Amino acid sequence: MDAGNTAIIDKIMSLKKAKNALFLVHNYQLGEVQDIADFAGDSLELSRKAATSDADVIVFCGVHFMAETAAILNPERTVLLPDLHSGCPMADMINADQLRELKKKHPKAKVVCYVNSTAEVKAESDICCTSANAVKIVETLKDAEEIIFVPDQYLGSYAAEQTGKEMILWPGYCPTHARILPSDIQKRKAENPNAVVIVHPECKVETRALADARLSTGQMAQFAQETDKKEIIVGTEIGLLHRLRKENPDKTFISATEQAICPRMKLITLETVLWSLENMENRITIPEEISIKAKNAVDRMLEVH
Numbered sequence: 001m002d003a004g005n006t007a008i009i010d011k012i013m014s015l016k017k018a019k020n021a022l023f024l025v026h027n028y029q030l031g032e033v034q035d036i037a038d039f040a041g042d043s044l045e046l047s048r049k050a051a052t053s054d055a056d057v058i059v060f061c062g063v064h065f066m067a068e069t070a071a072i073l074n075p076e077r078t079v080l081l082p083d084l085h086s087g088c089p090m091a092d093m094i095n096a097d098q099l100r101e102l103k104k105k106h107p108k109a110k111v112v113c114y115v116n117s118t119a120e121v122k123a124e125s126d127i128c129c130t131s132a133n134a135v136k137i138v139e140t141l142k143d144a145e146e147i148i149f150v151p152d153q154y155l156g157s158y159a160a161e162q163t164g165k166e167m168i169l170w171p172g173y174c175p176t177h178a179r180i181l182p183s184d185i186q187k188r189k190a191e192n193p194n195a196v197v198i199v200h201p202e203c204k205v206e207t208r209a210l211a212d213a214r215l216s217t218g219q220m221a222q223f224a225q226e227t228d229k230k231e232i233i234v235g236t237e238i239g240l241l242h243r244l245r246k247e248n249p250d251k252t253f254i255s256a257t258e259q260a261i262c263p264r265m266k267l268i269t270l271e272t273v274l275w276s277l278e279n280m281e282n283r284i285t286i287p288e289e290i291s292i293k294a295k296n297a298v299d300r301m302l303e304v305h
């Protein structure tokens with residue numbers, strides 16, 4: 001760690017203490033930001049932490065919808081997002097009007113909404129899911145006549161494959177995971193014949209088919225600790241490799257492709273975290289009528305174990 005970072009981290013930590021703040025950090029954030037986390041994890045793990053927090057301030061180092069979810073679960077606490085430009089392109093691929101239109105065409109359908117969505121879209125949904133629990137959530141709806149799944153067609157198709165339940169899929173996708181191609185996996189496997197391959201379910205069907213396991217980032221972290229394999233090819237955003245290497249220094253982690261970078265996840269830095277705490281900006285608030293409805297969908301997800 002360089003001296004500049006040490007000085008900034010010292011300032012951040014003293015403000016954090018003074019303001020009784022909690023740092024929740026997504027697995028795709030820059031390594032320097034992951035290193036100051038109270039808790040680093042995937043969307044589901046971070047939602048659970050946010051729901052049980054007793055901090056006065058939650059500094060959310062992730063993308064906009066994640067900070068919104070923390071605000072939905074903690075309407076009485078201050079939730080800060082250090083950079084307002086850190087939005088998720090997939091979450092912006094559907095809006096509430098579009099979902100209402102789709103619901104009109106399928107009035108009996110239940111709506112499952114990936115947490116990578118805006119608060120307005122969550123408010124129009126019956127239940128949320130994350131990549132860690134999408135299969136379980138769809139299973140809870142096995143008696144539904146129809147299921148609409150938004151916005152990620154690839155996570156939706158993965159849950160459909162695993163449950164055998166056909167679903168109406170919104171054609172959204174994650175541009176970062178869509179860049180991980182079958183040819184990338186084939187190349188890495190040829191270079192590392194003893195490696196095991198894990199990919200995120202946001203990857204395309206053809207890419208997923210070449211993997212040994214399809215896992216959320218939290219599940220990847222667990223897998224990395226438990227596997228006997230020493231070489232692991234990882235098909236997700238490259239930020240996760242920082243955590244995997246730190247937690248498993250005896251293992252080798254190989255990114256499926258260096259192209260798997262989410263630029264929006266890299267906007268938050270130590271400097272913006274410090275600015276955020278000093279100025280108590282950017283506060284994420286949700287109109288109450290939307291927040292209450294969105295919370296129902298998130299709470300239903302958190303009740304499923």
Ligand code: SF4
Pocket residue numbers: 028063087088089090091116174175176177237262264265
């Ligand atoms: S990695 Fe994909 S899903 Fe995650 S924030 Fe970036 S664009 Fe959105």
